[in-house]
Amino acid sequence: MPRRRIAAVFVRPRLPGGFLPARTTSLRTVAALLFAVQATGVLAQLPEPTELVDQQHCMFCHTLDAPFLAPSFHQIADRYRTVPNASAMLEEKLVHGGKAHWGDMAMPLPEDRGGPLSPKDAQTLVQWVLSQ
Numbered sequence: 761m762p763r764r765r766i767a768a769v770f771v772r773p774r775l776p777g778g779f780l781p782a783r784t785t786s787l788r789t790v791a792a793l794l795f796a797v798q799a800t801g802v803l804a805q806l807p808e809p810t811e812l813v814d815q816q817h818c819m820f821c822h823t824l825d826a827p828f829l830a831p832s833f834h835q836i837a838d839r840y841r842t843v844p845n846a847s848a849m850l851e852e853k854l855v856h857g858g859k860a861h862w863g864d865m866a867m868p869l870p871e872d873r874g875g876p877l878s879p880k881d882a883q884t885l886v887q888w889v890l891s892q
């Protein structure tokens with residue numbers, strides 16, 4: 761992997777904005793809101809499909825919460841959580857590849873990550889990533 765391209769991923773992450781409510785909302789309200797959302801399980805994290813993650817070497821480039829060679833799974837979840845049909849697009853991309861959405865470096869195809877990936881396994885992985 762050429763170094764310059766990796767740097768581009770670091771330097772130009774297009775961070776999703778606008779998650780925080782209006783500035784006038786007090787922190788307490790935000791905390792209460794987050795608690796309420798968590799209590800209803802909307803943000804519940806799915807268990808890691810470890811075998812798939814290992815077989816496809818996802819954590820070689822990604823981490824859960826810090827951008828590394830690739831956007832973190834938290835960043836990805838924040839960006840796509842509210843986007844309609846995002847999971848279908850991401851599943852397709854995991855299996856067949858597609859153009860880069862975060863920088864210049866596209867994600868390698870399954871064959872280059874450790875072996876073919878079935879659409880069902882792609883779905884499992886995407887649901888897990890989006891629950892982060």
Ligand code: HEC
Pocket residue numbers: 769812813816817818819820821822829830831836850853854859860861862863864865866867868873885886889
């Ligand atoms: C060799 C490095 C590498 C590996 C291994 C890898 N990724 Fe990625 N991934 C990337 C890069 C680089 C991007 C940013 C691509 C872009 O700009 O869309 C990315 C982007 C993504 C995205 C967001 C795609 C988009 O269109 O916004 C998802 C979801 C994702 N990866 C999931 C995974 C999962 C799940 C695995 C394991 C099956 C995995 N990645 C393995 C490098 C990797």
